[in-house]
Amino acid sequence: MKGFLNKQAPYIFIAPTLILLTLFSIVPILVALVISFTDMDLGGLANFNSISFIGFENYVEVLKDPVFMKAIYNTIFYVVIGVPLVILFSLAIALLINLGTSRIFKAFRVVYYLPSVTNIVAVAVVWNYLYNPTLGLFNYLLNLVGLPDVPWLTEPTIAKLSLILLALWKAVGLNMIIFIAALQGIPKSYYEAAQLDGANTWQQVTRITIPMLRFAIFFVSITTMIGWLQFFEEPFVMTQGGPLDGTLSVALFIYQNGFKFNNFGYAAAGSFVLFVCIIAITLVQLKLQKNESDMT
Amino acid sequence: MSTAMEGKKKDSRKQSSGAAFQWLSGIVLTIGGLFFLLPFFWMITSSFKPEGEIVQIPPTFWPESFTMHNFTYLFNNMKFDVYFKNTLIIVLFSYIGLLLNALAGFGFAKYDFKGRNALFVLVLATMMIPSQVTMIPVYLILNSLGLTNTMTGIVLPGLVGAFAIFLFRQFMSTIPTELLEATRLDGASEYRIFAQIVLPITKPILAVQAILTFIGGWNSFLWPLIIANDESLYTLSVGLSLLKGQYAANFGLQMAGATFMVVPVILLFTYFQKHIIENFSISGMK
Numbered sequence: 001m002k003g004f005l006n007k008q009a010p011y012i013f014i015a016p017t018l019i020l021l022t023l024f025s026i027v028p029i030l031v032a033l034v035i036s037f038t039d040m041d042l043g044g045l046a047n048f049n050s051i052s053f054i055g056f057e058n059y060v061e062v063l064k065d066p067v068f069m070k071a072i073y074n075t076i077f078y079v080v081i082g083v084p085l086v087i088l089f090s091l092a093i094a095l096l097i098n099l100g101t102s103r104i105f106k107a108f109r110v111v112y113y114l115p116s117v118t119n120i121v122a123v124a125v126v127w128n129y130l131y132n133p134t135l136g137l138f139n140y141l142l143n144l145v146g147l148p149d150v151p152w153l154t155e156p157t158i159a160k161l162s163l164i165l166l167a168l169w170k171a172v173g174l175n176m177i178i179f180i181a182a183l184q185g186i187p188k189s190y191y192e193a194a195q196l197d198g199a200n201t202w203q204q205v206t207r208i209t210i211p212m213l214r215f216a217i218f219f220v221s222i223t224t225m226i227g228w229l230q231f232f233e234e235p236f237v238m239t240q241g242g243p244l245d246g247t248l249s250v251a252l253f254i255y256q257n258g259f260k261f262n263n264f265g266y267a268a269a270g271s272f273v274l275f276v277c278i279i280a281i282t283l284v285q286l287k288l289q290k291n292e293s294d295m296t
Numbered sequence: 297m298s299t300a301m302e303g304k305k306k307d308s309r310k311q312s313s314g315a316a317f318q319w320l321s322g323i324v325l326t327i328g329g330l331f332f333l334l335p336f337f338w339m340i341t342s343s344f345k346p347e348g349e350i351v352q353i354p355p356t357f358w359p360e361s362f363t364m365h366n367f368t369y370l371f372n373n374m375k376f377d378v379y380f381k382n383t384l385i386i387v388l389f390s391y392i393g394l395l396l397n398a399l400a401g402f403g404f405a406k407y408d409f410k411g412r413n414a415l416f417v418l419v420l421a422t423m424m425i426p427s428q429v430t431m432i433p434v435y436l437i438l439n440s441l442g443l444t445n446t447m448t449g450i451v452l453p454g455l456v457g458a459f460a461i462f463l464f465r466q467f468m469s470t471i472p473t474e475l476l477e478a479t480r481l482d483g484a485s486e487y488r489i490f491a492q493i494v495l496p497i498t499k500p501i502l503a504v505q506a507i508l509t510f511i512g513g514w515n516s517f518l519w520p521l522i523i524a525n526d527e528s529l530y531t532l533s534v535g536l537s538l539l540k541g542q543y544a545a546n547f548g549l550q551m552a553g554a555t556f557m558v559v560p561v562i563l564l565f566t567y568f569q570k571h572i573i574e575n576f577s578i579s580g581m582k
Contacts (some may be wrong), residue, residue: 009487010412017399045436096321102322112332113565113569121534126550129342130335237537254431264432
C-alpha cells in the first residue's frame with residue numbers, strides 16, 4: 001500500500017487542485033454554455049424539469065436589450081479612457097521613481113502601491129464619501145480654490161469618469177511595479193553608450209527605455225484591458241449602475257440579471273457575449289504585437 | 297587644456313541639471329503621493345469624528361473631539377464581530393488552498409508523468425476564464441451540491457488558483473533533482489521529501505504567498521456575496537457594503553468600517569513591502 005501511494009505521489013499532489021479547478025472553472029464554462037440556451041430561472045433551480053431549451057432566443061434578446069447595449073457602451077467607455085490612463089500614469093511614475101537616486105524614491109513605491117492591496121469595497125465606500133455632493137472633501141477643495149461643485153456621481157458621463165478616477169488610483173500601483181521590474185532589466189551599458197554620444201535624459205528615455213519596455217507595455221495593456229472589461233465592484237458598491245444606467249458595466253449587468261432578477265439563462269448568454277469579446281480583443285492584440293515585432 | 301576645462305564645465309552643468317531633475321521629480325512624486333494617500337488620511341481621521349463634526353461645513357481636517365463611538369457601534373449594534381470571525385475563517389481556509397497550490401506546483405515541477413504538460417496547460421487556461429462567466433454556473437453547481445449559504449460553499453470556488461500554482465512550479469523547478477534523489481535513496485517517501493526538503497527551500501516564495509493569501513482572503517467579496525444569504529455568514533466586505541446601504545448618510549460609521557478593513561492590510565503590507573515588491577520583480581516578469 002505504501003509503495004503504491006508513493007508511486008502515485010505526483011498524481012496525489014496535483015489531484016486536489018485539478019479537481020477543484022475542473023469543478024469551478026472548466027465545468028462551469030460548459031454549464032454556462034448549456035444554460036445560455038435555456039429559460040432557466042428561479043423555478044428551474046428548484047425543479048430541473050421546468051427548464052426548456054429555447055435555442056438562441058437569449059442571445060437574440062440580450063443583443064436587442066437597450067440596457068445591455070448601454071452596458072456595452074459604458075464598458076467600452078471605461079476601457080478606452082481607463083486603459084491608456086493606467087499605462088500612462090503607471091509608466092510615468094515608474095520612470096520617475098527609477099531615475100531617482102535618493103533613498104526616498106524607494107518609499108514612493110510603497111505609497112503608490114498601497115491602494116492596490118486595499119479592499120475594493122472599503123475603498124469604494126471611502127471614495128463615495130469623498131465624492132458626496134454636500135459633505136464630500138473633493139467639492140470642498142474645489143470650492144476652496146474658487147471652482148464650482150462637480151456632480152461626481154449624479155451625472156451619467158461624469159459618474160463614469162469618477163469611477164475611472166477611483167479605479168485608476170487603485171490600478172496604478174501594481175502596474176508601476178511591473179514597469180519598475182522591467183526597467184531594472186535594461187542593461188546599464190546602453191545608457192552609458194548613449195551618454196558617451198551626448199544623449200540627454202529625455203533622449204535616453206524615448207530612444208532606449210520606451211523601446212526596451214515594449215513587452216512590459218504590451219503585457220500591462222492586455223491585463224489591464226481584460227480587467228477593465230470585467231469592471232464590476234466599483235459600480236456595484238458606489239452607484240449600483242446608476243444614474244440612469246450611466247455606470248452600468250457588462251459584468252454588473254450579468255450579476256444583476258443573474259442574482260437580482262434570477263434570469264440565469266439570460267445572464268449566462270450575456271456572460272458569453274462578454275467572454276467572446278474578451279477572447280477576440282486579446283487575439284487581436286496578440287496579432288498586433290506579433291506584426292509589430294515582425295517589422296522591427 | 298582649454299578642452300579639459302570645457303569638459304569639466306560641461307560635466308558640472310550636467311550634474312546640476314541632474315540635481316534639478318532629481319528635485320523636480322521628487323516634488324512631482326510627492327504631490328502625486330499626497331493625492332494617493334489623501335483618501336486613507338480622510339478615511340482614518342473621519343472615522344474618529346462624532347456625527348456632528350462629520351456634517352459640519354467647512355470640514356475639520358483633524359477630529360476636534362476625538363471619539364471611538366463609531367467603532368464600538370460597529371461591534372455592539374452591527375454584527376462586525378461575526379463578520380470579522382467569518383473573514384478570519386476564510387483566511388484560514390485559504391491557507392489550506394495555499395498548501396494545495398504548493399503541492400500541485402511541486403507535482404508539476406519535479407515529476408515526469410503521463411499527461412503532465414497537457415494538464416499544466418489546462419491549469420494555465422483557467423486563468424483566462426472571467427469570473428462573470430463562471431459566477432452563475434458555480435452558484436448552480438454549489439446549489440445542486442446543497443452548499444449554498446454554507447461556509448464550505450463560500451470557500452471552495454476560490455480555494456486554489458492557477459497563478460499561485462504557476463509561481464510555485466517556476467520556483468520549485470530550480471531545486472536540484474540530485475537533492476531529491478539523495479533523500480529518496482535514504483528511504484524517504486515522496487510526501488516526506490515535500491514536507492522536509494521542498495517546503496523549507498521554498499520558504500521565500502511561501503512567505504510572500506502567505507501574505508498575499510492573507511490579503512486575498514481578508515478582501516474576499518464576490519463569493520461570500522453570492523453564496524451567503526444569511527447575515528451570520530457575511531464577511532467584512534459584504535458587511536461593509538451592507539452598511540453603506542443601511543446607513544447611507546452616516547459617513548463616520550462607514551469610515552470606521554472601512555478603516556477597520558483597510559488599516560490592518562496597510563500595516564501588514566508596509567511591514568513586508570520589500571519582500572512582496574521584490575517577489576513581483578523576480579517572479580512577475582520571468
